Amino acid sequence: MHRALQSGKVSQFVRFLQMAPQPRPDRKFYDANRAFGRFGMRWFRPQLMAAEHAHGHIELNWLTAGHMDYVIDGRPVAVGAERLAMFWAGIAHRTTGVDTGPADDARQCNVYLPLDSFLHMPNLGRLTDTMMGGGVVALHPGAIGTDTLRRWYEDYRSGDAERGDILRAEIAIMFRRAAVTGWDELLPPWIEAVTPAAKSVAPIRYVVAMVKHVLEHLSDPLRGEDVAAVVGLHPNYALNLFSQVMNVSLHKFVVRMRLIRARALLFEGNLSVETVAFASGFPALTQFYGQFRAAYGVTPREMRARYLRRR
Numbered sequence: 153m154h155r156a157l158q159s160g161k162v163s164q165f166v167r168f169l170q171m172a173p174q175p176r177p178d179r180k181f182y183d184a185n186r187a188f189g190r191f192g193m194r195w196f197r198p199q200l201m202a203a204e205h206a207h208g209h210i211e212l213n214w215l216t217a218g219h220m221d222y223v224i225d226g227r228p229v230a231v232g233a234e235r236l237a238m239f240w241a242g243i244a245h246r247t248t249g250v251d252t253g254p255a256d257d258a259r260q261c262n263v264y265l266p267l268d269s270f271l272h273m274p275n276l277g278r279l280t281d282t283m284m285g286g287g288v289v290a291l292h293p294g295a296i297g298t299d300t301l302r303r304w305y306e307d308y309r310s311g312d313a314e315r316g317d318i319l320r321a322e323i324a325i326m327f328r329r330a331a332v333t334g335w336d337e338l339l340p341p342w343i344e345a346v347t348p349a350a351k352s353v354a355p356i357r358y359v360v361a362m363v364k365h366v367l368e369h370l371s372d373p374l375r376g377e378d379v380a381a382v383v384g385l386h387p388n389y390a391l392n393l394f395s396q397v398m399n400v401s402l403h404k405f406v407v408r409m410r411l412i413r414a415r416a417l418l419f420e421g422n423l424s425v426e427t428v429a430f431a432s433g434f435p436a437l438t439q440f441y442g443q444f445r446a447a448y449g450v451t452p453r454e455m456r457a458r459y460l461r462r463r
Contacts, residue, residue: 189241191320192264193308204246208399210270210283211241212263214301220260221249222288229288229339233258236296237338239288242267242398243356261301265323271367272412273324279331284360285341291330358383359397362390366406370413371433374406410434411447418456425452 189208198220213220215233222229224245231237239245241264252258271280282289304322307315365382366374379402380390394402414432417423423431429440429452444452 189264189266191266191269191308193305194262195259195305198250198252198258198260199247200250201247204244206244207241208267209241209264210267211239212265213237214261214298215258216298217258218250218252220247222246223248224288224339225286227339231290231338234298235290235293237288237290238283240267240283240286243286261305263304263323268408268412269320271363271409272416273327275328276331279327279335282341284363287337287341288339289335290338291326291335292333295330296326355393356397358385358390359394362394362402363405366409370406370409371431373435374433376402407443408447411443414440414444414452415448415455418452428452
């Protein structure tokens with residue numbers, strides 16, 4: 153009887169996996185910008201990858217049994233079962249080995265967190281540096297479990313905007329806890345900080361340094377030549393390098409990060425829309441409204457009104 157009940161639960165969950173999620177208002181933006189892949193979750197049988205690839209997420213991997221072998225930027229790393237591993241998927245990676253042992257029903261859960269959402273999360277400190285530095289980490293045992301991942305998946309598949317927001321908030325809290333309690337390093341970060349005096353630095357290191365500068369000065373004017381000066385490169389070369397590595401121009405990256413900040417500020421406190429715009433780094437209110445509507449499909453006031461109605 154117990155096995156029958158368990159089998160029934162598994163079958164019910166598998167059927168749920170086949171449901172299609174409903175689109176969010178900003179899905180169009182993510183579909184058109186490879187640098188910021190939209191949020192996603194998958195449950196599937198662990199499998200090999202025919203070739204390496206890269207995409208605009210912080211990727212979270214969970215195995216219910218066995219282990220998997222990856223190559224990330226040419227470096228091998230093994231990921232075990234029931235530990236949440238995470239890395240910046242903008243660095244080329246590939247699954248090269250799968251061993252599920254005797255468990256025929258082993259499953260893998262992948263969470264794809266948009267890079268812009270991750271970079272906006274506050275108080276992560278060294279965890280952000282480790283991810284953007286090309287490191288691979290595993291959260292401590294007990295940080296999360298299969299039941300929580302299944303609940304997240306149900307929230308994701310529900311198509312309910314509030315459940316989706318709660319899901320993301322829970323991920324952010326999990327990361328904040330990890331930032332305090334620590335993690336296990338599967339691969340150390342290799343993308344070190346650069347300065348204008350640095351020589352013979354890998355291109356991705358320059359780009360990571362520019363990303364960090366943007367995040368630290370988001371409310372300030374951010375001209376391309378000023379950002380390039382941070383790493384001591386000619387502006388044209390720096391901007392081309394940024395676009396090649398990040399799959400988005402520096403200008404669009406800055407705008408996106410400002411929009412993420414503005415969206416958060418709209419839901420925090422009673423700031424006026426004008427204050428939100430300028431606090432997020434937009435020099436003109438008309439520019440803010442145009443960029444916001446283009447990204448989210450509604451005006452800032454309409455988004456805030458919808459949020460308050462749900463409350």
